[in-house]
Amino acid sequence: MRKSFIAGNWKMNLTVTQAVELAKSLVKSVKDCPHRVLIAPNFTCLDAVSKVLPGSPILLGAQNMAFAETGAYTGETSVLMLKDVGVQVVILGHSERRSIYNETDEIINKKVKLALTHGLEVILCVGETLEEREAGRAIEVVNAQIEAGLKDVTAEELSRVVIAYEPVWAIGTGKTATPQDAQEVHAAARAKVGELYCPKCAENLIIQYGGSMNAGNAKELMAMPDIDGGLIGGASLKAETFLPIVNYDK
Numbered sequence: 001m002r003k004s005f006i007a008g009n010w011k012m013n014l015t016v017t018q019a020v021e022l023a024k025s026l027v028k029s030v031k032d033c034p035h036r037v038l039i040a041p042n043f044t045c046l047d048a049v050s051k052v053l054p055g056s057p058i059l060l061g062a063q064n065m066a067f068a069e070t071g072a073y074t075g076e077t078s079v080l081m082l083k084d085v086g087v088q089v090v091i092l093g094h095s096e097r098r099s100i101y102n103e104t105d106e107i108i109n110k111k112v113k114l115a116l117t118h119g120l121e122v123i124l125c126v127g128e129t130l131e132e133r134e135a136g137r138a139i140e141v142v143n144a145q146i147e148a149g150l151k152d153v154t155a156e157e158l159s160r161v162v163i164a165y166e167p168v169w170a171i172g173t174g175k176t177a178t179p180q181d182a183q184e185v186h187a188a189a190r191a192k193v194g195e196l197y198c199p200k201c202a203e204n205l206i207i208q209y210g211g212s213m214n215a216g217n218a219k220e221l222m223a224m225p226d227i228d229g230g231l232i233g234g235a236s237l238k239a240e241t242f243l244p245i246v247n248y249d250k
């Protein structure tokens with residue numbers, strides 16, 4: 001039985017004071033939640049937010065990570081630095097990283113392997129553009145990103161990988177994939193992981209949906225058999241819009 005996993009990706013929003021304030025109000029409300037819950041503040045807020053979380057089930061996530069461990073990489077943040085401030089999970093391959101910062105599947109795969117080697121959990125983001133969807137290539141694109149992103153990842157390491165299906169055209173646009181369309185891609189992604197690893201590995205894999213998920217559509221999306229959680233951007237920036245998603249089944 002897979003445990004639902006609701007994650008907030010705060011992106012490049014909130015100052016330290018605002019991030020701590022939001023984290024504190026979430027800690028107050030998320031106590032006996034049956035789901036896994038994560039918040040991913042930006043790098044400058046991680047340390048301060050980590051100090052709010054002890055005793056809370058809320059997990060601390062980072063939004064990105066360097067592909068190398070240490071060295072001359074001006075502007076980058078290492079896996080060691082993330083672990084040092086208590087990060088447990090790292091989001092990798094987000095479409096904004098792929099499209100704005102030209103991260104390739106090869107770079108993302110390097111990051112995935114490095115994070116897993118250091119014991120972190122990974123949320124590997126995949127998703128097709130509108131053009132690719134309209135050309136009928138959504139599943140092909142997503143499956144290729146999964147295969148490349150997980151290259152040389154062992155079955156043991158896979159147990160610390162979550163896949164987030166985020167159709168690029170649905171991110172921050174207010175357009176959500178229909179639950180049926182999302183389900184189709186999630187089922188295909190799960191089958192792909194079954195092919196690459198084993199049926200049990202596929203069965204246990206958590207696949208989140210991301211792209212304009214909100215309090216109004218979360219329940220319907222989460223009702224789909226292969227949708228196991230959400231990666232939420234805009235609606236994760238306020239407790240009053242994030243908590244109803246966390247509590248989608250109440």
Ligand code: PGA
Nearest residue numbers: 171172211212232233234
């Ligand atoms: P959104 O972002 O919820 O604002 O569409 C989701 C994401 O990019 O992770």
